[in-house]
Amino acid sequence: MMNQKNTLSQKQQEALLAIIELGIPLVSRPYLEIAQQIESDEQAVINQMQEWGHTGLFRRFGIVVKHRSLGIRANCMLVLNIPDQLIDQVGNRLSEEDGINLCYQRPRRAQWPYNLFCMIHGRSQEAVITRIQEILKIHYLEKYPHDTLFSIKAFKQRGARYSMPEVR
Amino acid sequence: MLLDEFTKKLIDLYQHHLPICSEPYKEMAKIMGCSETEILSCLQKLQEREIISRVGPVFAHEKRGASTLVALAVPAEDLEKIAAYINTLPEVNHNYQRTHLYNLWFVLTAPSQAHIDYVLHQISEKTGLDPLDLPMIKPYKIDLGFALYHNSRMPI
Numbered sequence: 305m306m307n308q309k310n311t312l313s314q315k316q317q318e319a320l321l322a323i324i325e326l327g328i329p330l331v332s333r334p335y336l337e338i339a340q341q342i343e344s345d346e347q348a349v350i351n352q353m354q355e356w357g358h359t360g361l362f363r364r365f366g367i368v369v370k371h372r373s374l375g376i377r378a379n380c381m382l383v384l385n386i387p388d389q390l391i392d393q394v395g396n397r398l399s400e401e402d403g404i405n406l407c408y409q410r411p412r413r414a415q416w417p418y419n420l421f422c423m424i425h426g427r428s429q430e431a432v433i434t435r436i437q438e439i440l441k442i443h444y445l446e447k448y449p450h451d452t453l454f455s456i457k458a459f460k461q462r463g464a465r466y467s468m469p470e471v472r
Numbered sequence: 473m474l475l476d477e478f479t480k481k482l483i484d485l486y487q488h489h490l491p492i493c494s495e496p497y498k499e500m501a502k503i504m505g506c507s508e509t510e511i512l513s514c515l516q517k518l519q520e521r522e523i524i525s526r527v528g529p530v531f532a533h534e535k536r537g538a539s540t541l542v543a544l545a546v547p548a549e550d551l552e553k554i555a556a557y558i559n560t561l562p563e564v565n566h567n568y569q570r571t572h573l574y575n576l577w578f579v580l581t582a583p584s585q586a587h588i589d590y591v592l593h594q595i596s597e598k599t600g601l602d603p604l605d606l607p608m609i610k611p612y613k614i615d616l617g618f619a620l621y622h623n624s625r626m627p628i
Contacts, residue, residue, distance in 0.1 A: 321536075327526025330515050332508060333494055346494060353492045361536060362529040363614055366490035367483050367515070370525050381570065381577070395612035407613040410541065410606040416574070421541075421606075453570040453577070459555040460567035463525060464581035466537040468562050 310348045320352060322467035327368075370461060371425055378429045382436055383418035384450040391420060397443055398422055403435045417449060429454060475523075478504070479514055483524075490527065534608075538588045539581040542595070543574035543604040551575065554599055563591050574604060 312320065319342040328334040335353070336346040356362060371379070386394050391409055398420075399407045406423035426432040433452070440446045475483075482504060491499045497515075498508045518524040533539040546554050551569065558567050558578055567578035582588050595603050 324528050325531070327528040328496075330497075330512050330519070330527065332497065332512070334496065335494065350492060350494065356529075357492055359535075360532055363532045364488045365492065365529045366486045366488050367518075367527055368525045368530060369483060369487065370522060379568070392610075392612075395610070399613035404613060407611070408608045409610040409612070410608060413604055413606070415602075416543075416604050416606070419609075451572065453572045453574075455568040455570055457569040458567070459569065460559045460564060460578070461525075462565050463528075464531060464533060464536075464539065464565050464579070465562060466531070466533075466581055466583055468583065 310345070310351055312342075312344055312348055312352050316342045316344050317352065318467065320349060324353075325463060325465055325467060368463060378426045378432045379455040380424045380426075380429075380432045380436065381453040381455075382422040382424055382439075382450065383453065384420040384422075384445060384448050385412070385417045386420045386445075386448055388419075394443065394445065395420060398439065401439050401442075403432075404439070418451065478506075478510075479518065482511070482514060483518075533581055537581060537583045538585040538607075539579060540588055540592075540605055540607040542578055542580055542592070543572075543606065544576045544595075544599065544601045545574045546576050546599075546601065548575075554601075557598065558595070561591060561595075563587070 320338065323338055323341065329337050331337055333346065335349040339346045339349045342349070357365060384394075395407055395409060398404055403424050403426065404422050405425055406421075408421045409419060410421055412419050424432050424436060426435065432454075436452060440450070482500070485503065486500060490496060493499060495508070497511045501508045501511050504511065515524070515527060519526070544554065544558075555567060555569065555576055558564055558576065561580075563580045563582045564578050565581065567576070569575055570577050580588055580591055582591065592603055592605055595601075
């Protein structure tokens with residue numbers, strides 16, 4: 305084996321990623337348990353995890369809540385068509401607003417005119433609608449084409465999985 | 473659904489920067505002023521009750537692989553069937569029905585862009601629908617979890 309002690313081989317790194325995307329074990333020494341599964345040692349796993357943390361592979365690391373179970377029933381996607389020269393300014397300002405959990409720029413398409421996407425969660429649809437109206441007003445955005453897409457039903461809600469066989 | 477103050481505080485403190493060390497739950501216990509066992513049993517209970525899905529990373533998907541947001545305009549009578557098919561794809565997470573002509577919205581994540589393109593093609597073949605492919609161009613605000621306790625800022 306080429307790998308030195310306290311570093312993981314490529315294969316071990318891939319195995320570690322596949323494990324942690326499902327969550328770390330709820331035991332006193334989770335990385336010891338993972339290390340045993342991938343035939344490494346605890347410190348090597350911790351070093352690798354810390355390195356990934358520092359290099360920004362993890363957007364966050366911690367408790368992942370299922371928002372529906374918290375009574376956060378209303379989940380609305382507010383979409384807007386903002387002129388290209390204004391989108392960064394508008395995106396950054398909306399990101400500061402209470403209640404906006406996610407804000408992304410995405411491409412317009414022939415059948416889809418909107419380029420700014422905000423996710424807003426709340427305990428009721430009425431509360432979310434009121435908040436959206438306030439936000440649009442404060443930022444003078446009512447004049448731009450926009451729409452609100454409420455979720456009616458969650459068919460699937462889980463974390464992203466990247467560890468899977470490559471397609472043919 | 474009611475959570476006690478201890479649980480809310482635990483969730484609020486540890487959605488972002490859970491310590492990465494040999495005994496992370498013991499570190500959390502020191503901050504929370506309780507025992508490691510209390511932390512572990514609280515998290516286990518939350519997982520059993522499906523209030524949390526896991527303890528672990530949310531990946532910066534642009535560093536981990538490829539991802540895109542996809543929408544389909546599905547005739548109402550076919551929605552359940554098509555949603556069930558979409559759910560079977562391992563690349564899919566967060567599959568929602570929404571109030572729009574484009575009524576089915578889901579996120580695809582995969583190890584590569586080629587893989588995403590392949591899955592989009594499969595979906596199109598299988599459903600006869602033309603998927604809207606809306607990859608992220610720029611994030612202004614990313615997933616930071618939910619504040620439950622300390623200055624909760626959600627519309628209520």
